[in-house]
Every structure is written in structure tokens, then in C-alpha cells.
Amino acid sequence: MKRLSILVFLLFFVTACMQDEASEEVEERITPVNVESVKKEDFVIERKIVARATSAEASPVISETPGELITLNVAKGDRVEEGETLAVVSPGGNAEDQIELQQIAVRQAEKQLENAQISEDQAAQGVESAKEQVELAKQASQSEESQTAQASEAAKQQYEQAKQLADQTKKLADEGTIPDALFQQAQNRADQAYAQYQQLKGQQPQSSSAVAQAEAQVDQAQQQLEQAQVAVDQAELQVEQANVQLNQAQNQAANEAIPAPSTGEVSTLDAGEGDLVTNQQPFATIVSLDPMTITASVTSEQLSLFNKGDELEIELPSLEEQVTSTVDYVSSVPDDTGLYPVEATVSNSDEKIKPGMMATFLLPENIVENTLIVPTDSLVEENEEAYVYQVVDEKAVRVDVSILESQTEFTAVSGDLPEGADVITTGQLTLxxxxxVTIMEEDS
Structure with missing residues (x-):
């Protein structure tokens, strides 16, 4: 009996609840919603390509002179400025002996130069002396020629007088006035005078050969002077070369301060104080952080998205920021992986971007021109159909649409939607x- 009473009570309670719900459904329901406006413009999809930050330049640090690293001013990870002294190297070996040998070589070269200069002065004096001998020989030749001319003229006069006397004597002898023997004597004297005149007339002065010899000595002395001048030039070059070698030896013997070849961060350091370093292998590397290079490997289909000189936005997830880059290299041939390397440069004056950081190229791509764009959240899809609810006179009006392209936040569609229409973005699934509907304020 008790169990029957409970069942009757439960039946009464359920009936009462159903009557209350029915009365509530009779009242018209108003759903609060959020809306956004429909846009009509080009729908752009942003293509993303993964990249990585790398150092634009790595500068090796090499000692010009092999030796012991006696001072080291930096540690791995330190930031350095170009020209800053990183370390000091003391050269090893027999550097002092080399300096002494080069000093001896300099003195020897200077002595050879001194001797060559003395020889040059002597050769110059020899030229002047030979020229003086030529002048003396010429003067002697002129004096001798004058004397010879005078003697020749006197002999000519004597010959003419003797010939005249012989002619007169012959005339007298022919007349019989004098003996023929006297004529013969006069004729002999005339012949002798003629012979003496001819001898003096054809005689060359002996001093003329002396002039030629003196002139030949001038030429010889001039050649000796030229040879001496060449010897002086060679000796001067030897002195210069010896001094250069001495300076090199002195520089090699002095401690060498090793400057930073560029501004950046010490990325590797393979030696410490007391270690030996060579002039062949670097003992440290400096990585330049400004500018920074962003590298990516792209497919042949993506290659056309990059052009040298383009400015592209790059996203740096670890820094949660975007920066502008300039494309400075686009490979025309693939690498070993079959992809095409692409490089872009970004400013990194604050050096926040570090080598190895992940980056993303953001490449805008115009997909659909002059289309309707709705919030992706406003779309309702069911049974292979898509629609949105447009608010018209405080009512939700279903508008069927076709999806053209879709992204996380917005979707390009076609349909009977006016530009600027309000479409419901929240609450539409229950409509x-x-x-x-009632549009909620943004603050609520």
C-alpha cells in the first residue's frame, strides 16, 4: 500500500513538471549572440616557410707569428669589438740570434755601399782627368801643327830661292860664262830644298794621335763611371733589403698583440694561456651577430616566391616578434637534399637574434580577389552544407554559402550576403x- 502511494506521488510530480515546461515553451525565446561584419575584399592567405637564423660571418683568429700565448683577454661567449686586443703571443725559437745576424748583414751591406760610392767618386775623377788630358793633347797638337806649318813655309822659300839660283846658273852655263859644274851644284841644292819642302808638307803632327788616345781614355773612364754607378744602385738595394729583413726579425722577436678581426661574439676558443699557437690554424672564432642571416631550403614550387632584393616579414617564435628581412641570395641550383637554399638578411643591432633560432618566412599570397570574407567562427557546416546566420530585424536569418578558401580566423565565401551584414559568431549552433536574437555588447 505504501509502495503504491509513492508511485502515485511520483506520477503527479512528473505531470506537474511537464505542464510547467509546456507553459515556458509557449513564451518566445530570445538568444543573446555576438556578431561581426561581412567584408568584401581580396582574400590573402599567408604562406609560412620554416627557416633558421645563422651568423652572417665567422672570422677566424690567427696569430701572425707562432709562439706561446702569454696573455688571453677573452673567454668563450664574450662579446668583442673590432680591433680589441684578444691575446698576446711571445714568439719562440732563436729570434734574438736572427736579429743579430740581420744586423751584421745590414753593416756588411752598408760597407759595400760605402766602397761602391768611393769607386764611383774615383771613376768620376778619372773622367775629369781624361777630359783634361784631351784638352792638353789638343793644345799640343795645335802648337805642333803651327810649328810644322812654319817649317814647311820656310822650306818652300828655300826651295824657291835654290830653284831660282839653279835656273840662273843654268843660263850662264849654257852661255859658257861659268863652268857646267857650278850649274850642277846649284841644281843639287835646289833638288835637296824641294825634297825637304815636300817632306815637311806631307808630315802629320805626332800630337794628333795623342789626342785620339786621350779621347779613347775619356770613353773608357766614362764606362767605368757608369759601372760604378750601377754598383752603387745595387749596394743601396742590398742595404734596403737588409734593413727590411732586420725589421721583420725585430717584429717577429717582439710580442704580438692579436686584435679582433671583427665585432661579434667569441664562439670558439681552443687555446689558453701558456699554450702554443701557430700562424696556420686559428685558435678562436668570432661570430658576427649584426646583421644576421635567415636561411631556408625551399622546393622548386616555392622558389618563385623569393626574389633577390624582396623585403619579407619574418616571424621569430622564441622572441614573439616579427622583423623585416631583405632577400640577398636565391640559389638557382638545388643542394644535396634536392632543395634550393634561400638567404635573407635582418638587422640585429641589439643582438637578440641568436644563431640557430627558428624563424618563419611569412609570404602573403593573393588567393581570391574581391570576395566576401566572414569570420570562420560564424560558419555552420552540416550534411555537406555550409551556412551563416545573418541578423535581420533582430532575427537570425539563415544564408547558405559556398566556402572558397578558409583560414583559422577568416573564410572566403560566395552567397547572398551583402557587404557589411552582421553575421552571428557565437550562439549560432543553438539557433x-x-x-x-539580441546582440550582446562587447563589454558584456
């Missing part, structure tokens, strides 16, 4: 066509 039916024609339901009353």
Missing part, C-alpha cells in the same frame, strides 16, 4: 532560421 534555427527565424529565431529572435
Amino acid at each position: 534555427s532560421d527565424g529565431d529572435k
Whole structure:
């Protein structure tokens, strides 16, 4: 009996609840919603390509002179400025002996130069002396020629007088006035005078050969002077070369301060104080952090998205920021992986971007021109159909659309939607066509 009473009570309670719900459904329901406006413009999809930050330049640090690293001013990871002294190297070996040998070589070269200069002065004096001998020989030749001319003229006069006397004597002898023997004597004297005149007339002065010899000595002395001048030039070059070698030896013997070849961060350091370093292998590397290079490997289809000189936005997830880069290299041939390397440069004056950081090229791509764009959250998809609810006179009006392209936040569609229409972005899943709605304020 008790069990029957409970069942009757439960039946009464359920019936009462159903009557209350029915009365509530009779009242018209108003659904609060959020809306956004429909846009009509080009729908752009942003293509993303993964990249990585790398150092634009790595500068090896090499000692010009092999030796012991006696001072080291930096540690791995330190930031250095170009020209800053990183370390000091003391050269090893027999550097002092080399300096002494080069000093001896300099003195020897200077002595050879001194001797060559003395020889040059002597050769110059020899030229002047030979020229003086030529002048003396010429003067002697002129004096001798004058004397010879005078003697020749006197002999000519004597010959003419003797010939005249012989002619007169011959005339007298022919007349018989004098003996023929006297004529013969006069004729002999005339012949002798003629012979003496001819001898003096054809005689060359002996001093003329002396002039030629003196001139030949001038030429010889001039050649000796030229040879001496060449010897002086060679000796001067030897002195210069010896001094250069001495300076090199002195520089090699002095401690060498090793400057930073560029501004950046010490990325590797393979030696410490007391270690030996060579002039062949670097003992440290400096990585330049400004500018920074962003590298990516792209497919042949993506290659056309990059052009040298283009400015592209790059996203740096670890820094949560975007920077502008300039494309400075686009490979025309693939690497070993079959992909094409691409490089872009970004400013990194604050050096926040570190080598190895992940980056993303953001490449805008115009997909659909002059299309309707709705918030992706406003779309309702069911049974292979898509629609949105447009708010018209405080009612939700269903508008069927076709999806053209879609992204996380916005979607390009086609349909009977006016530009600027309000479409419901929240609450639409509980709506039916024609339901009353109220637009919530953004602050609520």
C-alpha cells in the first residue's frame, strides 16, 4: 500500500513538471549572440616557410707569428669589438740570434755601399782627368801643327830661292860664262830644298794621335763611371733589403698583440694561456651577430616566391616578434637534399637574434580577389552544407554559402550576403532560421 502511494506521488510530480515546461515553451525565446561584419575584399592567405637564423660571418683568429700565448683577454661567449686586443703571443725559437745576424748583414751591406760610392767618386775623377788630358793633347797638337806649318813655309822659300839660283846658273852655263859644274851644284841644292819642302808638307803632327788616345781614355773612364754607378744602385738595394729583413726579425722577436678581426661574439676558443699557437690554424672564432642571416631550403614550387632584393616579414617564435628581412641570395641550383637554399638578411643591432633560432618566412599570397570574407567562427557546416546566420530585424536569418578558401580566423565565401551584414559568431549552433536574437555588447 505504501509502495503504491509513492508511485502515485511520483506520477503527479512528473505531470506537474511537464505542464510547467509546456507553459515556458509557449513564451518566445530570445538568444543573446555576438556578431561581426561581412567584408568584401581580396582574400590573402599567408604562406609560412620554416627557416633558421645563422651568423652572417665567422672570422677566424690567427696569430701572425707562432709562439706561446702569454696573455688571453677573452673567454668563450664574450662579446668583442673590432680591433680589441684578444691575446698576446711571445714568439719562440732563436729570434734574438736572427736579429743579430740581420744586423751584421745590414753593416756588411752598408760597407759595400760605402766602397761602391768611393769607386764611383774615383771613376768620376778619372773622367775629369781624361777630359783634361784631351784638352792638353789638343793644345799640343795645335802648337805642333803651327810649328810644322812654319817649317814647311820656310822650306818652300828655300826651295824657291835654290830653284831660282839653279835656273840662273843654268843660263850662264849654257852661255859658257861659268863652268857646267857650278850649274850642277846649284841644281843639287835646289833638288835637296824641294825634297825637304815636300817632306815637311806631307808630315802629320805626332800630337794628333795623342789626342785620339786621350779621347779613347775619356770613353773608357766614362764606362767605368757608369759601372760604378750601377754598383752603387745595387749596394743601396742590398742595404734596403737588409734593413727590411732586420725589421721583420725585430717584429717577429717582439710580442704580438692579436686584435679582433671583427665585432661579434667569441664562439670558439681552443687555446689558453701558456699554450702554443701557430700562424696556420686559428685558435678562436668570432661570430658576427649584426646583421644576421635567415636561411631556408625551399622546393622548386616555392622558389618563385623569393626574389633577390624582396623585403619579407619574418616571424621569430622564441622572441614573439616579427622583423623585416631583405632577400640577398636565391640559389638557382638545388643542394644535396634536392632543395634550393634561400638567404635573407635582418638587422640585429641589439643582438637578440641568436644563431640557430627558428624563424618563419611569412609570404602573403593573393588567393581570391574581391570576395566576401566572414569570420570562420560564424560558419555552420552540416550534411555537406555550409551556412551563416545573418541578423535581420533582430532575427537570425539563415544564408547558405559556398566556402572558397578558409583560414583559422577568416573564410572566403560566395552567397547572398551583402557587404557589411552582421553575421552571428557565437550562439549560432543553438539557433534555427527565424529565431529572435539580441546582440550582446562587447563589454558584456
